[in-house]
Amino acid sequence: xSARTPExxxxxxxxxxxxxxxxxxxxxxxxxxxxxxxxxxxxxxxAGVNSAKLRKDLSYLGSYGTRGVGYDVEYLRYQxxxxxxxxxxxxxxxxxxxxxxxxxxxxSGFRSRGFRVVALLDADPVRQAEVVAGIxxxxxxxxxxxxxxxxxxxGVIATPAVAAxxxxxxxxxxxxTSILNFAPGVxxxxxxxxxxxxxxxxxxxxxxxxxxxxxxxxxxxAS
Amino acid sequence: xSARTPExxxxxxxxxxxxxxxxxxxxxxxxxxxxxxxxxxxxxxxAGVNSAKLRKDLSYLGSYGTRGVGYDVEYLRYQxxxxxxxxxxxxxxxxxxxxxxxxxxxxSGFRSRGFRVVALLDADPVRQAEVVAGIxxxxxxxxxxxxxxxxxxxGVIATPAVAAxxxxxxxxxxxxTSILNFAPGVxxxxxxxxxxxxxxxxxxxxxxxxxxxxxxxxxxxAS
DNA sequence: TATTGTGAACCTGTTCACAGCA
DNA sequence: TGCTGTGAACAGGTTCACAATA
Numbered sequence: 001x002s003a004r005t006p007e008x009x010x011x012x013x014x015x016x017x018x019x020x021x022x023x024x025x026x027x028x029x030x031x032x033x034x035x036x037x038x039x040x041x042x043x044x045x046x047a048g049v050n051s052a053k054l055r056k057d058l059s060y061l062g063s064y065g066t067r068g069v070g071y072d073v074e075y076l077r078y079q080x081x082x083x084x085x086x087x088x089x090x091x092x093x094x095x096x097x098x099x100x101x102x103x104x105x106x107x108s109g110f111r112s113r114g115f116r117v118v119a120l121l122d123a124d125p126v127r128q129a130e131v132v133a134g135i136x137x138x139x140x141x142x143x144x145x146x147x148x149x150x151x152x153x154x155g156v157i158a159t160p161a162v163a164a165x166x167x168x169x170x171x172x173x174x175x176x177t178s179i180l181n182f183a184p185g186v187x188x189x190x191x192x193x194x195x196x197x198x199x200x201x202x203x204x205x206x207x208x209x210x211x212x213x214x215x216x217x218x219x220x221x222a223s
Numbered sequence: 224x225s226a227r228t229p230e231x232x233x234x235x236x237x238x239x240x241x242x243x244x245x246x247x248x249x250x251x252x253x254x255x256x257x258x259x260x261x262x263x264x265x266x267x268x269x270a271g272v273n274s275a276k277l278r279k280d281l282s283y284l285g286s287y288g289t290r291g292v293g294y295d296v297e298y299l300r301y302q303x304x305x306x307x308x309x310x311x312x313x314x315x316x317x318x319x320x321x322x323x324x325x326x327x328x329x330x331s332g333f334r335s336r337g338f339r340v341v342a343l344l345d346a347d348p349v350r351q352a353e354v355v356a357g358i359x360x361x362x363x364x365x366x367x368x369x370x371x372x373x374x375x376x377x378g379v380i381a382t383p384a385v386a387a388x389x390x391x392x393x394x395x396x397x398x399x400t401s402i403l404n405f406a407p408g409v410x411x412x413x414x415x416x417x418x419x420x421x422x423x424x425x426x427x428x429x430x431x432x433x434x435x436x437x438x439x440x441x442x443x444x445a446s
Numbered sequence: 447t448a449t450t451g452t453g454a455a456c457c458t459g460t461t462c463a464c465a466g467c468a
Numbered sequence: 469t470g471c472t473g474t475g476a477a478c479a480g481g482t483t484c485a486c487a488a489t490a
Contacts, residue, residue, distance in 0.1 A: 015481055020285060021428040025407060038401050039449065048409035059451055067489045084428050085435030092427070093327060099329045104423065109407060113424040154427065155433050162252035172364050177437060178430040180423075184248060184332060186271035196426050200327065200403075201336040203419050204315070204377065206246040206308050207401040208337060211415050212308030213475055220457040230469055237460055262471065289474045290467045328462055 013084075016057045020084050022047050023054070025113075027077040039070040040043045086114025091150040093176075095167050096159030097122040097130070098139050100182055104158055105133040118150045123163070140170075147174040154178045168195075232263055235306075239280045245270045246277070248336075250300040262293040309337025313372040316399075318390050319382030320345040320353070320360050323405055327381055328356040341373045346386070363393070370397040377401045384408045391418075 012020075026046035030038055040058075044051040058064060058071075064079050065071045081087050092115050094104055104110075105120055120132055123140045130137045138146075146152065155176040157167050166185035171179060178194045181187055182203075187195050235243075253261055258305050263281075267274040281287060281294075288294045309420050315338050317327055327333075328343055343355055346363045353360045360371075378399040380390050387406035388429035394402060397402065401417045404410055407425075410418050 004239045005302060013481070017432050018425075018429055019353065020432070021422075022409075024428070025425075026409070029408070040451095041449090046409065050483080052485095053481090055449095055451060056482080063451070065450050066438060068448045069490070070449070083432070085431045086428060090427075090431050099326035103326040106322045107423060109424045111429070115424070115427055154430055156312040156427075180426050180430060185252070185268065186245075186249070191224065192437070194430055196430055197244070198423070199244075200330060200421070201332045201338070202241075202244040202248075203314075203403050203421060204333070204338055204379075205247070205309055206241055207310045207377055207403060207417055207419055208313050209240050209243070209306070211313070211401045214415070236459070249470095264471090273461080275463095276459090278471095278473060286473070288472050291470045292468070375486070404458080 002040070003072070008059050012060045018058055018059055019049065019053075022049075024077065024080045024084065024086075027073055028081065031073050031077060035073055038073055040065070043071065046197050074193055081114075084114070089114055089116040090154055091116050091118040091152045092154045092156060092157060093117075093119045093121060093143070093146060094156045095121045095140065095171070096157060096163070096183075097127050097132055098158065098160075100133055101158040104156060104182075105135065115154070118152060119146045121146075122146075123159075140167075144174045145168055147171075147176060152176060154180070157181045157183055157187075159183055235283045236385075239283055242270070242272065242276075242280055242390070243303055245272075246280070247300065247303045247307065247309075250296055250303065251321055253299060254296050258296055260293050261296055263288070266294065273377075304337075307337070312337055312339040312378055314339050314341040314375045315377045315379060316342045316344060316366070316369060316375050317364075317379045317381060318339075318344045319365060319380060319386070319406075320350050320355055321381065321383075323443070324381040327379060327405075328358065338377075341375060342369045344369075346382075366393055367397045370399060375399060380404045380406050380410075382406055 001202050014027065023043065026043060030046060030172045040055045041053040044054040047054065055140050061079060061083050064076050094117060095102055101120065105117060110117060116136050117135060120137045121140045121143060122128060128137050128139055131144055153176055155171040157164050157179060159167055162219045164181060164185060165187060168179055168189055172189055172193055176193060179189065181195055181197045184199050246266065249266060253269060262280045263274040267277040270277065284302060284306050287299050311364060315342060317324055320328065320343050324343065327342060340358065343358050343360045344363045344366060345351060345360050350360055351360050376399055378394045380387050380402060382390055384406045387404060387408060388410060391402055391410045391412055395412055395416055400415060402412065404418055404420050408420050412418055
């Protein structure tokens with residue numbers, strides 16, 4: 001392995017990275033309930049995983065627990081928040097202020113979990129008259145200026161599918177390097193830009209697959 | 224307990240199941256463009272995966288291609304739709320008609336991808352006066368009746384986090400066996416009930432983690 | 447003692463490379 | 469010949485079981 005691993009820069013498996021936010025949320029819940037200390041078993045239950053996986057995941061960050069005792073909730077919460085990078089807020093722009101864009105703009109979870117919506121953009125001049133969640137909707141052409149002004153590196157696409165690739169291209173050109181995409185379909189972006197996709201009908205179709213199998217579990221179909 | 228494996232019921236790896244809807248969407252796009260036949264390379268590009276993975280995935284369904292030629296777009300589309308179980312519509316109920324519930328109710332992608340929203344439910348009597356996407360919002364107490372009447376097995380939770388577990392419990396009691404949950408936090412459900420979770424701030428936090436690493440990429444140099 | 451942290455075993459998913467077939 | 473379908477090698481992720489230790 002590489003000889004120097006500076007204190008905070010071990011490489012954490014992707015599957016673990018995807019669970020850290022879940023642990024963080026569970027720790028916040030425990031803290032709110034007044035819990036000062038928890039075992040890996042308790043935290044794992046709160047996060048919906050098994051304790052061996054939780055301990056393995058945490059071991060990639062460092063040794064933040066105490067053998068025979070457990071974890072200090074506040075301390076571990078801070079360490080995970082720091083590892084994820086949400087000890088201060090990330091500025092975010094949302095493009096596409098239709099039904100979904102409205103819902104996202106109004107979602108209070110962003111603000112409390114390390115993100116601040118700094119602009120809402122839409123290509124439709126009619127929508128640019130609106131004020132949503134206390135923020136005026138501005139022209140998509142303002143993207144470059146806003147990205148520079150607020151140092152934005154994360155963008156959210158909530159447009160119809162047909163516009164998504166163009167929006168992504170312009171986000172990348174403006175300097176955005178992480179995109180959360182709610183539009184269906186595949187986005188093509190340059191190396192170094194991260195895209196995560198949320199597709200509602202894909203999620204339902206995965207459920208439908210399993211549902212279908214439950215229905216035919218006892219039956220044998222011979223078509 | 225899998226003594227018999229009837230022709231259509233091979234066990235498909237979970238990772239493959241999660242990609243079948245992506246392939247289906249890519250095939251629909253190709254069909255709409257008038258493409259009659261495609262190679263694994265073309266379909267893989269359209270779906271955003273590599274061709275070896277695509278072929279491996281399709282091999283779990285059967286041999287639907289022609290060596291030296293490729294795949295018939297319409298035929299493969301039908302086979303995948305049948306495998307997922309979306310050759311006819313699944314009735315779905317949405318609970319929690321706030322901002323997100325509105326957006327989901329109005330999302331046209333559901334109807335065109337194998338799902339039909341049969342009811343919108345909310346615990347708040349004020350919301351029950353509304354009509355959203357042409358469907359009246361009804362009392363959450365009507366859940367049992369609606370599930371039986373329409374044969375619903377899939378439910379969507381778009382309530383605040385605090386209500387989600389109660390809604391899930393009542394869905395399960397009513398006979399629902401698949402849940403798509405947009406509320407943050409862990410849901411506990413009995414064996415046999417599938418839950419998929421969509422959590423917006425978790426997705427953003429995963430992006431933030433990688434974004435943070437990009438920012439410090441120049442600091443540590445190895446190899 | 448009670449619980450963490452972790453090597454080792456195991457399992458799942460991905461990629462390679464080519465045999466098999468139209 | 470060209471492209472699919474697939475065994476085999478590989479990589480990544482999960483679970484086990486126990487040594488380390490407050």
